[in-house]
Amino acid sequence: MPALKHLVSSMLLLSTTLLITSCSKDDKQDKARLQVALTDDPGDFKAVYIDVQEINVNYNDNDDNGWQPLPGMKRGRYNLLTLVNDKDTVLADAEITSGTIKEIRLVLGDNNWVVTNNGDSVKLQTPSGQSSGIKLKINMPVSGGILYKLLLDFDVAKSIHEAGNSGKYILKPVIRTILEAQGGSIRGVVLPAVLPSAVLVLNGNDTIASTYSGTGGAYMLKGLAAGTYALHYISVDSLLQPVVKQSVVVETGKVTNIDTLTLTR
Structure with missing residues (x-):
């Protein structure tokens, strides 16, 4: 258990900072987390660069x-043809309000290019109607405490059209959206709440995730893969005895609620 002891020691050294910041964590307990990733169905080109500027919900x-x-949007140009065969790149990773996401809007800049098979680089023309962004229907609920991944599957073959024999190409994006829960969460309360307690999630001897309790002793650990874990509770107050709770089951898309735990001397 040397790795666990080292992690606990490091966490306890941060206790003063955590006393100041733990209150801000409570505001995020009911937030969902959304990752937006970009992938591609290939087309008959050497490269296709799209200029991603913004994503709205x-x-x-x-x-x-x-x-x-x-x-936290990662603006920039992305070569879609490097994102094939189940590869993707994360464009955004953000805390969002729980509820039902009706639409996503992908806003592109004007620095979009295609490289043809004969090596010509041609700037893609974008219809004026797309200046406000590409709107994609989602209509799916997201729950607080759960990590979701929204995959934007860009179909290059259907999205890029040659304008006659002029050598010009028009970009009319055809994008399929896939929104899935990526893991589950653990939520509970550890007392006494005068000082924070470290809460660690272990799989065998491996520490998978860790956090500190906030106001009222509440804690939440998000984005955990489905499985069975052990929870370790260690108070900043060294007089309180650590506790281990075994066989905590996490399911994808669900929040596992743990009964309130009180640490004693």
């Missing part, structure tokens, strides 16, 4: 209102 049925940008 909408929880409303009214298309004119309710759009919210995803924080």
